[in-house]
Amino acid sequence: MKELLHGNPELLITVVGIGGCGCNTVNMLHENNLSGQVNLIAVNTDLAALNSINVEKKILIGENLTNGYGAGADPDIGFQAAQESEELLRNAIMDSDIVIITAGFGGGTGTGASPLVAKICRELKINCLAIVTLPFESEGQKRLDYALQGIDDIKEPIHAYITLSNDLLLKGLGESVGLFSAFNQSNEVLKNLLIALVQMLNETGYVNVDKNDFSTILSYEGESILGVGKANSEEEAFDALDQALNNPLVSIANIDTAKGIIFQLFCKSEPKLSTYNGLIDHIRTKITNRSVLIVPGVTLDPNLTSEIEILIIGSGITSEKTVTKPIIDIEQTPLMPIPESEHSEGQTKLHENQHGVVANSYAPEHDYIDDELSFINQGESLTDIPAITRKLMAINRL
Numbered sequence: 294m295k296e297l298l299h300g301n302p303e304l305l306i307t308v309v310g311i312g313g314c315g316c317n318t319v320n321m322l323h324e325n326n327l328s329g330q331v332n333l334i335a336v337n338t339d340l341a342a343l344n345s346i347n348v349e350k351k352i353l354i355g356e357n358l359t360n361g362y363g364a365g366a367d368p369d370i371g372f373q374a375a376q377e378s379e380e381l382l383r384n385a386i387m388d389s390d391i392v393i394i395t396a397g398f399g400g401g402t403g404t405g406a407s408p409l410v411a412k413i414c415r416e417l418k419i420n421c422l423a424i425v426t427l428p429f430e431s432e433g434q435k436r437l438d439y440a441l442q443g444i445d446d447i448k449e450p451i452h453a454y455i456t457l458s459n460d461l462l463l464k465g466l467g468e469s470v471g472l473f474s475a476f477n478q479s480n481e482v483l484k485n486l487l488i489a490l491v492q493m494l495n496e497t498g499y500v501n502v503d504k505n506d507f508s509t510i511l512s513y514e515g516e517s518i519l520g521v522g523k524a525n526s527e528e529e530a531f532d533a534l535d536q537a538l539n540n541p542l543v544s545i546a547n548i549d550t551a552k553g554i555i556f557q558l559f560c561k562s563e564p565k566l567s568t569y570n571g572l573i574d575h576i577r578t579k580i581t582n583r584s585v586l587i588v589p590g591v592t593l594d595p596n597l598t599s600e601i602e603i604l605i606i607g608s609g610i611t612s613e614k615t616v617t618k619p620i621i622d623i624e625q626t627p628l629m630p631i632p633e634s635e636h637s638e639g640q641t642k643l644h645e646n647q648h649g650v651v652a653n654s655y656a657p658e659h660d661y662i663d664d665e666l667s668f669i670n671q672g673e674s675l676t677d678i679p680a681i682t683r684k685l686m687a688i689n690r691l
């Protein structure tokens with residue numbers, strides 16, 4: 294996705310990253326030069342994690358409650374921390390036209406504080422979309438339960454929320470993928486979705502999707518999905534559409550029952566009318582709901598890295614979610630490295646053992662984190678390491 298050079302001065306989009314994962318995501322947006330286009334805010338109970346990122350606007354919540362040491366994987370603490378700092382949060386977002394909340398659900402801060410930020414948006418009558426990740430199955434039932442409760446809580450104040458399943462991504466990447474790689478891939482998808490979204494809202498297209506279209510689509514009750522696809526020629530535009538519709542992180546919900554769809558086409562050069570119409574017809578064939586509202590947009594951009602890029606947002610989806618039961622419960626069986634000989638393609642696999650630990654009280658028998666570190670050091674810098682893993686590393690070194 295191209296770097297954004299010109300924002301829409303009449304539209305203030307704020308992306309609020311909450312908790313470790315959320316702060317990671319806004320930091321990635323900052324590193325992709327989005328700071329000039331959107332208002333990026335990092336919110337956390339964990340002072341050290343906030344200090345490790347480069348986003349300019351940072352809000353430490355619940356300083357009295359947690360002394361800046363995090364929410365201890367407890368969403369109640371995350372919620373109370375947000376309550377303590379409600380005024381700070383309100384002031385930070387009050388001038389926004391659109392707020393996008395991003396967080397990893399399953400821990401304390403993101404899960405607990407995000408619903409309160411969503412509630413503030415509703416009170417301020419700001420359009421709000423939440424994009425949250427569900428934990429890996431291996432993180433255990435408790436984290437998944439917290440995450441699902443968090444989704445219920447955020448659904449109350451706002452209609453539009455998108456759940457991205459870390460596990461579905463993992464399935465797409467194959468079982469042998471390393472922990473850091475999986476998180477980084479997930480963050481990459483999240484970042485691309487957010488960049489495409491901001492680009493669509495910020496830039497005036499030939500066929501324009503504006504804030505009001507966006508509000509209408511977000512107002513439909515039910516789950517939302519968001520996908521992006523790319524192609525190198527106009528002939529392959531339908532492949533790009535299929536990529537957008539079949540993104541591994543969004544297929545948790547089924548677009549079939551969507552009540553509203555934004556279809557945004559970014560092109561390097563003028564597309565054929567037949568391509569444009571054909572793509573919209575193709576979307577219609579995927580939707581059983583005959584009264585679906587499809588809002589199309591087209592933006593010409595000679596600086597695109599691909600010939601064609603497509604963004605799809607579907608909302609008002611009522612189909613059943615496919616959240617499955619965890620296969621390993623981390624509280625019973627923490628993750629351990631398997632022997633070097635069993636690694637595939639240089640990546641560390643995770644294994645179960647019999648000791649009971651959770652992320653915030655990690656006490657591994659073997660130093661699997663060092664194994665992971667040595668893997669990551671081959672190709673990635675420490676700043677690429679997701680917050681949750683840095684936390685595990687810090688705890689491991691205490």
Ligand SMILES: Nc1nc2c(ncn2[C@@H]2O[C@H](COP(=O)(O)OP(=O)(O)OP(=O)(O)O)[C@@H](O)[C@H]2O)c(=O)[nH]1
Nearest residue numbers: 312313314364366397399400401402403428479679
């Ligand atoms: N995709 C992705 N998921 C992450 C990342 N970091 C954490 N997660 C997921 O998000 C969940 C919550 O982790 P954090 O965001 O670190 O937790 P938190 O909200 O800061 O909560 P506390 O640490 O308890 O205060 C985890 O259970 C993971 O499933 C990340 O960098 N990328």
